[in-house]
Amino acid sequence: MKETVGTKNIYTQVGSFRYDMEIDEFSADISDIDTDIETEILEGIAKKAEKLFELYKKSYNRNSVETIFDNILSTMDVSKVSAYGKLYFIPRYKMERIAYLEELADRINRENLLKTLGVHHSPISVNSIFVINDERQRKNFEQEFYNTVEKEIEYYQERLQHFIESGCKSEAVINRWLKKIEKLQVKKKGYEDIFKKSLDKLNDQFEIIEVQAQELKLRAKDNNGISRGRFASPYSHEQLTITNLAS
Numbered sequence: 001m002k003e004t005v006g007t008k009n010i011y012t013q014v015g016s017f018r019y020d021m022e023i024d025e026f027s028a029d030i031s032d033i034d035t036d037i038e039t040e041i042l043e044g045i046a047k048k049a050e051k052l053f054e055l056y057k058k059s060y061n062r063n064s065v066e067t068i069f070d071n072i073l074s075t076m077d078v079s080k081v082s083a084y085g086k087l088y089f090i091p092r093y094k095m096e097r098i099a100y101l102e103e104l105a106d107r108i109n110r111e112n113l114l115k116t117l118g119v120h121h122s123p124i125s126v127n128s129i130f131v132i133n134d135e136r137q138r139k140n141f142e143q144e145f146y147n148t149v150e151k152e153i154e155y156y157q158e159r160l161q162h163f164i165e166s167g168c169k170s171e172a173v174i175n176r177w178l179k180k181i182e183k184l185q186v187k188k189k190g191y192e193d194i195f196k197k198s199l200d201k202l203n204d205q206f207e208i209i210e211v212q213a214q215e216l217k218l219r220a221k222d223n224n225g226i227s228r229g230r231f232a233s234p235y236s237h238e239q240l241t242i243t244n245l246a247s
Contacts, residue, residue, distance in 0.1 A: 002035060015042055017049060026053040048117070055113055065108060065124065072101060077187040079141065079148040089131070089141050091194050102126045138195050145191050146201060152184060153205045160212035167219070174216045181209055 004010040014037055015030040028046030030039070060068075076097050078088040090098060105126040114121040131137050160177065168174070185206070192199050 002037065015046065017046075026050055051117060052119070055117070059113060069101065069104075069124075072097070072104075077190055079144040079191075081141075081144055089144055090128075091190055093190055093194075098126075098128050102128070142191075142195050142197075142199070145195075145199065149184065149188065149202060150205070153202060153209065156181065156184070156209055157205070157212065160209065160216065164212060164215055164219075168216065169219045174213075174219075177216070178213055181213055 002012045002014045004012070012035065014035045015028060017026070017028050019026050026049075028049060030042045030046060035042075073088060076088075076090050076094040078090050078094075081087040081089050105124040109123045112121060112123075131141070156177070162168075163173065163177070188199055188202070188206075
């Protein structure tokens with residue numbers, strides 16, 4: 001579309017794009033268009049669009065890359081520091097994984113195919129700084145931990161309650177969510193070691209999750225006659241042991 005700016009903007013069609021799903025073909029049509037734009041300019045736009053289509057068709061876009069980074073961060077027991085930006089606190093027992101994020105960002109920037117087409121793009125940046133381990137900083141990040149985990153717990157409670165109300169008896173689903181609960185409890189234990197104190201403000205919420213998990217385990221057991229697998233308790237001390245914590 002051509003936009004003519006004025007008191008009231010005027011839009012005029014100067015071409016069209018088509019995609020044939022049967023033969024997986026993208027094409028542009030600028031024939032029979034009455035416009036004052038030079039044909040060479042329109043053809044250049046059309047060819048660039050075709051190249052970008054072929055590129056995006058076999059590449060990851062920015063949303064996909066951000067999802068990959070988010071999935072990696074989810075394995076690092078992070079607490080979100082900023083509600084709007086991507087700023088996280090990473091506990092020291094997971095800090096060795098920061099190097100993986102930095103290396104991945106560097107490689108993506110080097111191999112980004114958009115720069116070969118002269119398309120403007122923003123590089124991915126991963127920066128990290130050490131936080132001074134003093135009482136004031138521990139207090140600040142303790143609150144961020146509570147904010148992050150409280151949201152996780154609320155989501156887990158909603159999902160577990162949904163499974164209970166819908167009559168879910170799938171052992172695979174139940175086991176998967178029990179592992180998520182174990183992981184969340186391990187995260188809490190790791191932060192307690194860092195902050196050198198018991199983080200007990202969320203104990204009531206954890207107890208609710210435990211009751212819900214027990215309900216799901218009983219449903220799966222009743223459905224199968226006997227339990228085919230071993231359900232690890234999310235509050236088992238053996239499951240919560242974290243080794244090789246930094247001093």
